[in-house]
Amino acid sequence: xxxxxxxxxxxxxxxxxxxxxxxxxxxxxxxxxxxxxxxxxxxxxxxxxxxxxxxxxxxxxxxxxxxxxxxxxxxxxxxxxxxxxxxxxxxxxxxxxxxxxxxxxxxxxxxxxxxxxxxxxxxxxxxxxxxxxxxxxxxxxx
Amino acid sequence: xxxxxxxxxxxxxxxxxxxxxxxxxxxxxxxxxxxxxxxxxxxxxxxxxxxxxxxxxxxxxxxxxxxxxxxxxxxxxxxxxxxxxxxxxxxxxxxxxxxxxxxxxxxxxxxxxxxxxxxxxxxxxxxxxxxxxxxxxxxxxxxxxxxxxxxxxxxxxxxxxxxxxxxxxxxxxxxxxxxxxxxxxxxxxxxxxxxxxxxxxxxxxxxxxxxxxxxxxxxxxxxxxxxxxxxxxxxxxxxxxxxxxxxxxxxxxxxxxxxxxxxxxxxxxxxxxxxxxxxxxxxxxxxxxxxxxxxxxxxxxxxxxxxxxxxxxxxxxxxxxxxxxxxxxxxxxxxxxxxxxxxxxxxxxxxxxxxxxxxxxxxxxxxxxxxxxxxxxxxxxxxxxxxxxxxxxxxxxxxxxxxxxxxxxxxxxxxxxxxxxxxxxxxxxxxxxxx
Numbered sequence: 001x002x003x004x005x006x007x008x009x010x011x012x013x014x015x016x017x018x019x020x021x022x023x024x025x026x027x028x029x030x031x032x033x034x035x036x037x038x039x040x041x042x043x044x045x046x047x048x049x050x051x052x053x054x055x056x057x058x059x060x061x062x063x064x065x066x067x068x069x070x071x072x073x074x075x076x077x078x079x080x081x082x083x084x085x086x087x088x089x090x091x092x093x094x095x096x097x098x099x100x101x102x103x104x105x106x107x108x109x110x111x112x113x114x115x116x117x118x119x120x121x122x123x124x125x126x127x128x129x130x131x132x133x134x135x136x137x138x139x140x141x142x
Numbered sequence: 143x144x145x146x147x148x149x150x151x152x153x154x155x156x157x158x159x160x161x162x163x164x165x166x167x168x169x170x171x172x173x174x175x176x177x178x179x180x181x182x183x184x185x186x187x188x189x190x191x192x193x194x195x196x197x198x199x200x201x202x203x204x205x206x207x208x209x210x211x212x213x214x215x216x217x218x219x220x221x222x223x224x225x226x227x228x229x230x231x232x233x234x235x236x237x238x239x240x241x242x243x244x245x246x247x248x249x250x251x252x253x254x255x256x257x258x259x260x261x262x263x264x265x266x267x268x269x270x271x272x273x274x275x276x277x278x279x280x281x282x283x284x285x286x287x288x289x290x291x292x293x294x295x296x297x298x299x300x301x302x303x304x305x306x307x308x309x310x311x312x313x314x315x316x317x318x319x320x321x322x323x324x325x326x327x328x329x330x331x332x333x334x335x336x337x338x339x340x341x342x343x344x345x346x347x348x349x350x351x352x353x354x355x356x357x358x359x360x361x362x363x364x365x366x367x368x369x370x371x372x373x374x375x376x377x378x379x380x381x382x383x384x385x386x387x388x389x390x391x392x393x394x395x396x397x398x399x400x401x402x403x404x405x406x407x408x409x410x411x412x413x414x415x416x417x418x419x420x421x422x423x424x425x426x427x428x429x430x431x432x433x434x435x436x437x438x439x440x441x442x443x444x445x446x447x448x449x450x451x452x453x454x455x456x457x458x459x460x461x462x463x464x465x466x467x468x469x470x471x472x473x474x475x476x477x478x479x480x481x482x483x484x485x486x487x488x489x490x491x492x493x494x495x496x497x498x499x500x501x502x503x504x505x506x507x508x509x510x511x512x513x514x515x516x517x518x519x520x521x522x523x524x525x526x527x528x529x530x531x532x533x534x535x536x537x538x539x540x541x542x543x544x545x546x547x548x549x550x551x552x553x554x555x556x557x558x559x560x561x562x563x564x565x566x567x568x569x570x571x572x573x574x575x576x577x
Contacts, residue, residue: 040549065517068522
């Protein structure tokens with residue numbers, strides 16, 4: 001099982017900087033960040049190479065943070081590949097609750113991180129499709 | 143000039159004689175209520191031989207009223223009661239005041255007296271912009287105006303466009319309004335391209351139910367080109383009509399034929415010399431349903447000395463300077479911090495620390511409640527946090543009647559619950575406190 005960190009933050013200057021400082025001090029590598037906000041407050045997702053260490057470090061610094069389960073799909077870095085991925089997810093009725101992505105090698109590979117509604121089911125229903133889910137152990141080494 | 147010359151301009155000695163006589167008969171009536179039967183009976187109740195002896199009677203507090211819920215202060219058989227008024231909220235018991243038919247009639251007459259004093263007549267058109275219902279502000283003025291004989295528009299609060307439409311169509315000459323709303327309404331008038339001074343027949347506003355400065359009153363007068371008169375009342379005594387300004391606009395005449403007023407030190411409860419600022423303590427001396435003796439109003443004021451040029455001999459009190467308890471008044475709605483605390487404690491997902499801020503924007507009070515998200519309940523989605531915010535907002539609205547702005551913060555953002563944490567920060571321009 002792979003995880004990213006989900007952190008509650010009030011929208012104020014300097015809040016994100018505190019998160020990255022804590023992670024930096026622990027020598028953690030941030031692979032991707034995304035944020036959803038109401039304008040007043042938001043939830044920041046951070047994909048780090050060691051989520052348990054990140055969780056502990058942020059909690060130590062009084063952050064309101066949890067680990068959340070993710071699926072990571074590998075796609076080609078070319079026009080249409082994201083669309084193809086979503087077509088497959090839709091065909092298998094996988095409901096995406098959160099999603100962000102990042103390029104690994106420009107023009108070659110990109111990773112798409114998902115939170116989905118039903119976990120083992122979603123994973124199973126994508127087996128045998130063109131979607132390439134990355135093994136948990138690989139995710140943190142991306 | 144007088145609604146009832148005899149009642150409004152008696153010699154002080156005869157007024158005080160009447161007060162003593164009514165106080166003693168009220169004592170007798172109060173003994174029919176379970177609460178007073180216990181408290182006065184224990185202390186060896188007897189008739190008082192002078193008004194000064196009233197200070198020997200114990201105080202009655204809002205907590206007494208709550209603890210004696212529902213009928214502990216009822217002094218007549220229920221069949222003689224025709225109405226009740228009650229505080230809002232569900233935290234603890236509400237305070238309930240019962241009215242007999244005579245109580246209602248006396249109250250109407252008092253409010254009519256107040257209105258007549260300022261120059262309102264049966265030819266006036268009266269638009270009542272206060273809340274109707276359990277709150278006494280709306281109904282109290284409504285029946286007073288009807289008693290006086292003026293056409294009364296029971297429109298209630300809010301909906302500025304409709305207020306303005308009624309004022310224009312029916313040529314409203316007198317309004318009863320929250321001072322903050324009087325100013326906000328004027329901004330709506332201007333938005334409609336109208337001039338509050340020229341396009342209305344308005345000539346007077348009665349303002350009350352929330353503390354306001356003399357500057358605010360003058361601004362209301364200037365904005366509308368009218369006279370604004372301060373009104374004072376509290377549901378425990380009847381509602382509005384306890385004290386009111388005459389055309390001198392120099393303090394409010396407290397109707398001493400119906401209420402015995404004292405000013406006490408809020409800390410010690412000792413009576414203060416005339417003219418000193420302290421807490422107003424009132425005994426209702428003309429009421430039957432729920433007579434109250436030495437009720438602690440928690441309102442801070444003082445007696446203004448000297449006779450009033452209007453000829454009325456009832457003493458005047460200064461505008462209310464503040465409260466001796468922590469009650470907040472938000473757009474005329476009374477709220478205690480405890481109501482907010484208890485509501486918050488019933489909601490899972492938020493921490494024990496909270497902070498209340500009262501902001502003022504365009505003459506409107508806004509209640510901000512700052513709470514912390516409980517880290518152990520955080521599931522990690524924005525939807526969950528937004529849902530929690532909505533839930534806190536709805537629960538506070540249900541308890542207080544006021545829609546708050548709920549600010550969700552990270553754990554550790556607010557001062558800890560122990561000790562004397564500052565829970566309420568009032569950022570409004572308040573009447574200057576001289577007590």
